[in-house]
Amino acid sequence: MSTPPTTRAVDPAPIPAGDAPPPRRRDSSHARDFRPGFVVKLALVAVVDALGVLGVLAAWAQESWGILATMVALLVAANVVYFTRRALPMKYILPGLAFLLVYQVFVIAYTGYVAFTNYGDGHNSTKQHAVEALLVQNERRVEGTDTYPLTVLENGDGLGFAVVQPDGDVRAGGAEQPLEDVDATLDGDRVTAVPGWEVLDRAAVLERQADVTSLRVPLSDDPEDGSIRTQDARTGFVAESTLEHDEAADTMTDTTTGTVYTANDRGQFEAPDGSTLAVGWRVAVGFENFTTAFGDSRYASPFLSILLWTFAFAVLSVGSTFLLGMLLAIVFNDTRLRGRKVYRTLLILPYAIPGFLAALLWSGLLNRRFGFVNDVLLGGAEIPWLTDPWLAKLSVLGVNLWLGFPYMFLICVGALQSLPGDVLEAAKIDGAGRWRTWRSVVLPLLLVSTTPLLISSFAFNFNNFTLIYMLTGGGPRFADASVPLGHTDILISMVYSVAGIDGNAPRNYGLASALSIVIFVIVGTISALAFRRTRRHEEIA
Known part of the structure; x- marks a missing residue:
């Protein structure tokens, strides 16, 4: 019987002093964070x-x-x-x-x-703000009340008043800061110094007389308590509103006539006879703005004309600029033409000029009596380029052609230079002539590359507000329109006019927003359809 070998414990070999294991590193993640x-x-x-x-x-x-x-x-x-x-x-x-x-x-x-709201003039804010504005706008001096010695003050926030009370106390405040007690310095009944305010002398008050007489300093945070007003910048009087607001009954009462105005669902206080107070508030009106745009004769009649012109302007602008840009790209893509770089540089100069500035320049050049085109080029003729409906539209298209063809020229040059040479060579081998090669090979490949840009160009021209506003201002105006709209207005400039931003019409942001939604839907739908057609071109290519 064999005896199993015995196992002897072997001591580990000693580690030389120079080969000792390195000490364990501390976590340095926090150090790396900084x-x-x-x-x-x-x-x-x-x-x-x-x-x-x-x-x-x-x-x-x-x-x-x-x-x-x-x-x-x-x-x-x-x-x-x-x-x-x-x-x-x-x-x-x-x-x-x-x-x-x-x-x-x-x-x-x-x-x-x-x-979907009535946001516009008279309906700019909330009901609470409307109530406060009505109370302030209908303030009148309270008959039989005392007057107070008054001093006009100024600080970084604007003007203010300091008034001396009958008991000798001084209260000061501004348009947004109700009167409060202050430690002022007095000279008799005149205030000479107020902490945080600068006392205006007589000359400074006279320079700002209109601001001083229109200033109201509220007596407290409650607008129904009235305010301090002045007419001579030396004495102040208490002015209280002739309207009283009953929050529980939701009414406004004119204390001078006794007329009671009740809040209606149109965002106004309305009297029994149908009259309303001037200031209202925003409320939801459903699809009323959309029905106004398409059903109200004031907007529906010009809207249809403007819609058709907008489509014509966008399509003709894209078509004319693309055809001219493509024609020039073909010409200047020919390697046999000398000085191509110089010509290309000259052709993109109109693109380098800001659009709004170029439109203003052309507005002056096409002036009927003093423009360079009539006065110099046409020997003193008085052609109404910008005041005749059809000539104005032609002028808009011509100026847009001048502004837009460099962009189309650039993208067509890039597209032509990126065409695969083997495809063109294969067309030549198959016996295709220049016209056949261009129509069946070059143009389809060119459209695949440029169609997305043409779609974006259409969307841009559909909303080309700058050109219309700077060149014609939307004019000439429609003769039978009761709103400030004209023959060269496009939908976006119509929105601007309807919104009343230029001051030519009451502001109606609700109607303008409804028209903006219509524009968004139109452009989005056309773009979606065009991109679907583009994908088909790509599949064919």
């Missing part, structure tokens, strides 16, 4: 947070709860994304998403909201 890159990121996020907090406070002050919630969500997302290692793709995507949300989604959503 590298220069992290410090820069921390500073940038801190700046974003500071700006975001300012936006949140502003939204809180304006009671814009939707904007406030969005700002808070964006701030939380920014801090979470940029201080975690698990959201690397979002670090690059979040800025674009934020700008998309703020400048696109929010704008479209808010425009849609306004389109």
Whole structure:
């Protein structure tokens, strides 16, 4: 019977002193966090947070709860994304998403909201603001009340008043700051110094006389308590509103006539005889703005003409600029032509001039009596380029052709130079002539490359407000229209006129927003159909 071998414990070989294992390293992740890159990121996020907090406070002050919630969500997302290692793709995507949300989604959503309201002149804010404005606008001096010695003050926020009470106390305030007790310095019954305010001398008061006489300083935070007014900048009197607001009954009562105005569903206080107070508030009106745009004769008649002209303007502008740009690209793409670089540089000069400036220049050049075209080129003729309906449209198309063909020239040159040479060579081998090669090979491939740009050009010209506004201002005006619209107006300039921003008509942001939604739907539908057609071209190619 064999005996198993015995196992002898072997001591580990001694480790030379010079080969001792390195000591265990401490976790240095925290040390890496404070590298220069992290410090820069921390500073940038801190700046974003500071700006975001300012936006949140502003939204809180304006009671814009939707904007406030969005700002808070964006701030939380920014801090979470940029201080975690698990959201690397979002670090690059979040800025674009934020700008998309703020400048696109929010704008479209808010425009849609306004389109279903009566937002406009007389309906600019909330009901509470309307009540306060009515009380302030209908203030009158209270008969039999005392007058007070008054001094005009000024600080960084504007003008204010300091009045001396019968008991000798001084109260001071401004348009946005109700009267409050102050420690003022008096010289008799005149105030000579007020902490935080500068006392205006007589000369300074006379320079701002209109501002002083129109200033009202509220007695308290409640607008029904009245305010201090002045006519001579030396004595003040108490002015109270002739309207009384009954919040429980939701009425306004004119104390001078006894007329009671009741709030209606149109955002106004209405009397039994149908008269209304001047200031109202925003309310939802459903599809009324859309029915007004298409059913009210004041807008429906010019709307159809403007819609047809807008389509014609966009289509003709894209077609003419593309054909001219493509023709020039073919000519200057020929290698046999000398000086091609010089000619190409000269051709893109109109594209280098800002569009609004070029439109203003052409407006002067086409002036009927003093323009260079009539006065010099046509020997003193008085052709109404901008005042005749048809000539004005022709002038708009001509100026837009001058402005737009360099862009089409550039994209066509790039597209022609990127065409595959083997395809063209194969066409020659098959015996195709120049025209056949151009029609069956070059043009289809060129359209595949340029169609998306043509679609974007159509959308741009469909909303080319700058050219219309700077060149013709939408004129000449329709002779039978009761609204300030003209023969060269396109839908976007119609929206501008209807909105009343230029002061030629009462502001009606609800109707303007409804028209904007219509434009959005039209352009979006045409673009979607065009892109579907583009994909078919690509499949064929």
